[in-house]
Amino acid sequence: MEFFEKIKKIFVKPKKKVFNVGLVKQAKEQDSLRDKHKIEREDVIVVEKSTTAKSLLNAAGGVVRVLAAIIVICLAVIGLLVLVYPETRAAVVKVLQDTWEQIWGMNQ
Numbered sequence: 536m537e538f539f540e541k542i543k544k545i546f547v548k549p550k551k552k553v554f555n556v557g558l559v560k561q562a563k564e565q566d567s568l569r570d571k572h573k574i575e576r577e578d579v580i581v582v583e584k585s586t587t588a589k590s591l592l593n594a595a596g597g598v599v600r601v602l603a604a605i606i607v608i609c610l611a612v613i614g615l616l617v618l619v620y621p622e623t624r625a626a627v628v629k630v631l632q633d634t635w636e637q638i639w640g641m642n643q
Contacts, residue, residue, distance in 0.1 A: 568574075568581035617623045 565581060568583065569577075569579070572581055574581065617627050
């Protein structure tokens with residue numbers, strides 16, 4: 536019997552304790568929700584339901600983020616085109632110089 540136990544110790548590794556990140560995250564979230572709603576009891580589980588207004592705001596936020604990304608990409612493409620072509624580069628430099636002069640002209 537001892538022989539088999541030694542073999543078992545060699546080939547069978549003990550189970551490691553699994554640390555469930557999801558449970559820890561859920562517990563922290565419940566703590567913050569209890570603090571937010573001023574609930575002191577630990578046996579209460581707080582469930583926040585999504586309302587129509589929240590859903591609409593989240594959707595609108597997503598649309599705004601996508602539009603902002605599209606605008607940034609368009610401006611980056613325009614900037615690259617201005618740098619690549621000499622005629623447009625000269626025109627943009629002229630516009631920037633005129634703008635700079637007008638801004639300093641207003642301050643004097």
